[in-house]
Amino acid sequence: MLKTLLARHPAVRYLIAATIGVAGVLCFAPFGLFWLAPLIWLGLFQLLCSAGTTRQAALSGLAFGLGFFLTGVSWVYVSLSVFGGMPWWLAGPAAFLFCAVMALFPMLAGGIFKRWQPNGLWRQALCFAALIAAVDWLRSWIFTGFPWLALGYSQAAPSPLSGFAPLLGVHGLSLLVALSGALLVRWRTGVIFATLLIISGFVLRQVPWTAPVGEPVSVALIQGNVPQEMKFRPEAFLRTLSLYQQLIEQNPAQLTILPETALPIFFNQLPPMYVERLQKAVWAHGGDLITGTLSGDPDAYWNSAVSLGVSPTQVYSKRHLVPFGEFIPPGFAWFMAHANIPMSSFSRGPENQPPLAVAGQKVAVNICYEDVFGEELIGVLTQAGILANLSNTAWFGHSLAQPQHLQIAQMRAAETGRPMLRATNTGMTAIVSASGKVQAVLPAFTTGVLRGEVRAHQGLTPYARFGNYAFLLLAGLCLLFSQLPSRRR
Structure with missing residues (x-):
């Protein structure tokens, strides 16, 4: 019938x-x-x-x-x-x-x-x-x-x-x-x-495709919950800086991670005294900080993650940019003229960037939806024992995007046999084990700090070897x- x-x-x-x-x-x-x-x-x-x-x-x-x-x-x-x-x-x-x-x-x-x-x-x-x-x-x-x-x-x-x-x-x-x-x-x-x-x-x-190595590292993943509509407003800038400084000082860890563009200004334009305070906060307990920020200048700028602390300052710049959000495809300038998206013409980061050497570990950083591209993450796994994703999903409000993105991070961890640390602005900040299980997660749209311990892993899964x-x-x-x-x- x-x-x-x-x-x-x-x-x-x-x-x-x-x-x-x-x-x-x-x-x-x-x-x-x-x-x-x-x-x-x-x-x-x-x-x-x-x-x-x-x-x-x-x-x-x-x-x-x-x-x-x-x-x-x-x-x-x-x-x-x-x-x-x-x-x-x-x-x-x-x-x-x-x-x-x-x-x-x-x-x-x-x-x-x-x-x-x-x-x-x-x-x-x-x-x-x-x-x-x-x-x-x-x-x-x-x-x-x-x-x-x-x-x-x-x-x-x-x-x-x-x-x-x-x-x-x-x-x-x-x-x-x-x-x-x-x-x-x-x-x-x-x-x-x-x-x-x-x-x-x-x-x-x-x-056991991969094996833990070394001692556990204490981590603090900070979720600022800064509203997207306030993120780039001058009147909210000082409040944002103060919020992150306070959360860092109150939650000491060997490795502290802030979300994508947590400091919404060119890193070299931050008040020197503020950078010094962040340095002292992580130095006090022999730790390191990775924060999302902007690098470069108004003529050529990158969506970056910058480290501060006992280890030398290092930078990772995003390679895989979001069309219309981070770069304008040829012929679509008229389309973007109707939107109000700040910093929508980023430059691409270099293809082969080493992991960040922080907290005695090698951490492979990826920013925003770079973790959707599994094959792009595996090239650095011979060096890195931990994956870290810095995201700002405030762009998508109370939608399906946040839990879907966490599920993607789970798949990346399982494919690579590496733990994944996620620091996001509004959610979902989480610690994912090397087997892809969510060990801990903060409630979305709350201000908080997810604290825990993670161990680096070594070895390569078949997927990490052959993509x-x-x-x-x-x-x-x-x-x-x-x-x-x-x-x-």
Whole structure:
């Protein structure tokens, strides 16, 4: 009956696809229904298999993507309109257009799947899973990349499948989830395969890919909760400096980390007496401080993290910039003229920057959404034993962005076998273990300091050694086997 309805009324097919896409957001943080992901992508698989034409399948993928991204990254509108100062009549279409571009990727997967749809469940499932994961990987680098809400992120801890992260990375997890979902067309086959995956994931989680080294380091991660609308106002500047100085002095630690642009001024323009007070505060207990700030001058400036303390002063400058937020793509100056985003023309930091040597450790710093690009973080792991992310998610208000970003950090920790320290302005400031579990987290939109201890880890996971090559090989083999001619009696 459903097949007849879909054949007679194609619009119903696209409405169902969009609804399934909306429901797919439930698989990710903060909802965390990771077990639902195979069922959601089973629904997409069945819609693609039942499509009568390549065009129908492609449009089904587009509808799924629109429902998925318009719901899952709705915070793009918040950043443009509420905090970016863009009028709603421009921010709304801009956010919709952005989500529509993201929806082209599942559309591409749907069209290719139908164009070369093989016979037999296993071949179809392998083809579907490889394409779903491949388009997630494709959008992780094309147009500077936006891999947010890649399917594999739904399987961050506590999902048992997180055990595969050190082997295959997030895109390999996307493939496994999509494959298990497609195989559920035949419940017995699907349940058996899913059970084997779960058991394998539990076993892999027990493998010590990396090992702790040295003594624990005390850390203090400071969440200032400075409202975004006040961050760059001159009248709030002194209050911001005073707030961070007070929190640093009251929470001594070997390593103190402040959020991205916590000190919203060029570092060399800070009052010398203030810098001296910060130095004394961390010197008093033999510690180091990493703070987000600006480096350079008004003609060429960087989004940076600067260290102060007993170790020599060091700087890390952000390499992977946010389009429209930190740099203006060619031809879009007219668009940004309608927004009020301070410091929107950053320069890119150098490609190969060493980790910061602080608190007797080597800390690999990344800023804001740089931690979304897992393969860009692994080059420094032969030296670094700890990852640290400095973010300012105040741009996205009370939205899904904060818990989603923490889930991404969990995946990076699991992939690399390194603990991740997150210092954010409004949330979610957290300590993530080397296995990807959240050890402690501060409530969002509160002023506070998260204190704890962390140990550096040494050694390399398979993902840290080979990056996405293992996933690409697996996806290629799945596509190859799916297109092999079937035996005929």
